[in-house]
Amino acid sequence: MTDRFAGWRPLVERLGLGAVLLYFGAAELTAPSQWAGYIPPQLHLLPQVPLLLAHGVVLFAVGGLLALGAWSRPMAWLGVALLVSVVLGLLLSGGGTSLYVRDLGLTALALAFALEREPGPGLDAWLEAAPRGRRAPLAPLRARRAR
Numbered sequence: 001m002t003d004r005f006a007g008w009r010p011l012v013e014r015l016g017l018g019a020v021l022l023y024f025g026a027a028e029l030t031a032p033s034q035w036a037g038y039i040p041p042q043l044h045l046l047p048q049v050p051l052l053l054a055h056g057v058v059l060f061a062v063g064g065l066l067a068l069g070a071w072s073r074p075m076a077w078l079g080v081a082l083l084v085s086v087v088l089g090l091l092l093s094g095g096g097t098s099l100y101v102r103d104l105g106l107t108a109l110a111l112a113f114a115l116e117r118e119p120g121p122g123l124d125a126w127l128e129a130a131p132r133g134r135r136a137p138l139a140p141l142r143a144r145r146a147r
Helices: 002-030 032-038 048-068 072-093 098-114 123-129 139-146
Strands: none
Touching (some): 002 072, 002 098, 032 048
């Protein structure tokens, strides 16, 4: 019974992970000061709002590209790296809270998707299946000149 839906698993993983990263990226971009408490104490020497804005931009971009299915494999691994940094930041700033557990689960989801063989339907698959045009439209002209 599970084999029937196995082909949908990567799509669900990719869309779920992309939606979460888009949401939290947008939240950091619209209200960065609300997220300042989650920055680990070791990074408090850095300006917090620009740091959160940069993190929000990266989260939003990775989430958007995952949702579209563009560059799925590299974006999945970047998502894993971002979520590992969030989990480590939460661990350093306060220990295992419910946020820590949630982000640990999201990290596992990102890792599961990054390890998928195929990313499922999306921009990657569409571009791969698109017919290729002629590679060298000037080849007949070059052949005539060579004669």
